[in-house]
Amino acid sequence: LGRAESDELRARAEAAIDLVAAAQRPDGYLNTFVQVLAPGREYADLKWGHELYCFGHLIQAAVAWKRALDDDRLLEIASRAAHHLEVALGPGRREAVDGHPEIEMALVELYRTTGERRHLDTAAAFLDRRGRGLLGADRFGSAYWQDHAPVREAPSVAGHAVRQLYLDAGAVDVAVETDDAALLDAVRRRWHDMVASRTYLTGGVGSRHRDESFGDPFELPPDQAYTETCAAIASVMLAWRLLLATGDPAAADLIERTLLNGVLSGLGGDGTSFFYVNPLQRRTDRVAADPHTGERQVWYPCACCPPNLMRTLSSWEQLLATRDRDGGGLHLHQYADATIRVDVGGGEVRLVSTTAYPWDGRVTIEIAAAPDRPWTLALRRPAWAAGARVSWPGSSDGHADEADAGRFARTATWAAGDKIVLELPMDARIVEPDPRIDAVRGCAAIERGPIVYAIESADLPAGVAVEDLRLDPAAATGTEDRSELGVGVVGVTAAGIRQALPEQPWPYEPSGVDSEVRSERAASASDPIPIRAIPYHAWANRRPGAMRVWIPRSDAGE
Numbered sequence: 038l039g040r041a042e043s044d045e046l047r048a049r050a051e052a053a054i055d056l057v058a059a060a061q062r063p064d065g066y067l068n069t070f071v072q073v074l075a076p077g078r079e080y081a082d083l084k085w086g087h088e089l090y091c092f093g094h095l096i097q098a099a100v101a102w103k104r105a106l107d108d109d110r111l112l113e114i115a116s117r118a119a120h121h122l123e124v125a126l127g128p129g130r131r132e133a134v135d136g137h138p139e140i141e142m143a144l145v146e147l148y149r150t151t152g153e154r155r156h157l158d159t160a161a162a163f164l165d166r167r168g169r170g171l172l173g174a175d176r177f178g179s180a181y182w183q184d185h186a187p188v189r190e191a192p193s194v195a196g197h198a199v200r201q202l203y204l205d206a207g208a209v210d211v212a213v214e215t216d217d218a219a220l221l222d223a224v225r226r227r228w229h230d231m232v233a234s235r236t237y238l239t240g241g242v243g244s245r246h247r248d249e250s251f252g253d254p255f256e257l258p259p260d261q262a263y264t265e266t267c268a269a270i271a272s273v274m275l276a277w278r279l280l281l282a283t284g285d286p287a288a289a290d291l292i293e294r295t296l297l298n299g300v301l302s303g304l305g306g307d308g309t310s311f312f313y314v315n316p317l318q319r320r321t322d323r324v325a326a327d328p329h330t331g332e333r334q335v336w337y338p339c340a341c342c343p344p345n346l347m348r349t350l351s352s353w354e355q356l357l358a359t360r361d362r363d364g365g366g367l368h369l370h371q372y373a374d375a376t377i378r379v380d381v382g383g384g385e386v387r388l389v390s391t392t393a394y395p396w397d398g399r400v401t402i403e404i405a406a407a408p409d410r411p412w413t414l415a416l417r418r419p420a421w422a423a424g425a426r427v428s429w430p431g432s433s434d435g436h437a438d439e440a441d442a443g444r445f446a447r448t449a450t451w452a453a454g455d456k457i458v459l460e461l462p463m464d465a466r467i468v469e470p471d472p473r474i475d476a477v478r479g480c481a482a483i484e485r486g487p488i489v490y491a492i493e494s495a496d497l498p499a500g501v502a503v504e505d506l507r508l509d510p511a512a513a514t515g516t517e518d519r520s521e522l523g524v525g526v527v528g529v530t531a532a533g534i535r536q537a538l539p540e541q542p543w544p545y546e547p548s549g550v551d552s553e554v555r556s557e558r559a560a561s562a563s564d565p566i567p568i569r570a571i572p573y574h575a576w577a578n579r580r581p582g583a584m585r586v587w588i589p590r591s592d593a594g595e
Contacts, residue, residue: 483531
């Protein structure tokens, strides 16, 4: 509705607001589970009850509605709810925290929207209380909900991935608003550790199913990856805050990688089916196939991922660009067809970006309006884009200076009609895993531009299984049109061979593979098999089948 009026959307939204308003108690409390099934037990089950978590999402929805439409109705409901929790649990009140962080960043947004300091103070109090054992160990240990160490002291991410990243997102918000450098540094330390040792190639995080948690450093099994869609979204939320707070282009790089791979994989091509978990491998032969890991569902009993996807995609344009704190520069972090309007250099700047990215690496930026004074335009050079070039008006092409922190930048008095052309190399790349990731040693993966690729059984000849293939990393790669998977989608072709199988009999009869198929596999164990890789985010859109991102190398030995 913030973009364009829609009678249908407005009617739905207003009906929802009316329902929420009717459900709220006069004192501001609003949690229908407690109100209907457990009256009198407000804030009694903070470990598992998700009360403050739900308050947080209500507040964020209210802030978004206010910013988009300048309508206070939902904000008033959220403010009353916040007041109720602050009277019960705010500074100087009962010392408690919610088992699922979320309220912290919501209260900071409410402070930014209303200017009422108590919301910021309550968020800061919740952060200071965590890590003092208030939640106890319970069945997964105190690290599950980041209650094992104070937020300023915890050296690395731990426990439930979504909870950790929501907590750190709130910590960045509080650090920025209170100028708390130590708190911000603590989050940055954990974030760099996460990116270096606990993040999948797709940007997904969370390697353990049992407690939906981060594993040990480099514990990144592709087939057992939990990589919840909400965890990828939470990673984007945290990286965005770090980008705003520090200007680090590595944060914009992670946003790109995660959004285009680990987040988009959670949404089917039909737009109405979803993944809760996003593994990087699904086997042909499965002992007990869990449909939730290979077939998208229309909904989930725990329905956090579908609406989280929708709000993320709906706010995508907010991640494209930022302005310098002093207003003297504009930074483009993500590339898309877009018109960007902002005050820079003391006047209105309007840019028109035209591109087929991420399928094509050419981005053309035209200055449509600019003030008659110098200002700086900066373009991110993705970390994967070695050899990227930019053409500025009136000058020859140039390479990004490595000392310029991964950016192309120029300060000039720009004129309407000036064009800047960014050329990002789009050759497919064979990438190697860190050797400390034992689950994928001897394997390689395929990337092109910012996209991670996968092989899927739907693209293999009859009788050939995904597990049969080995990738020849020295052979040439190519591209092909895969528009049947989405507008403009580009596939990657590569050379593969059928993996040689042991001559001894199979020790067991795997389900779903009969003797005829096994004989066919063994009879042509060294045949060349063309590899047709598709974007990882597009897998499972045709029929349920096998898939893998990390492919055994043909030169890795037996």
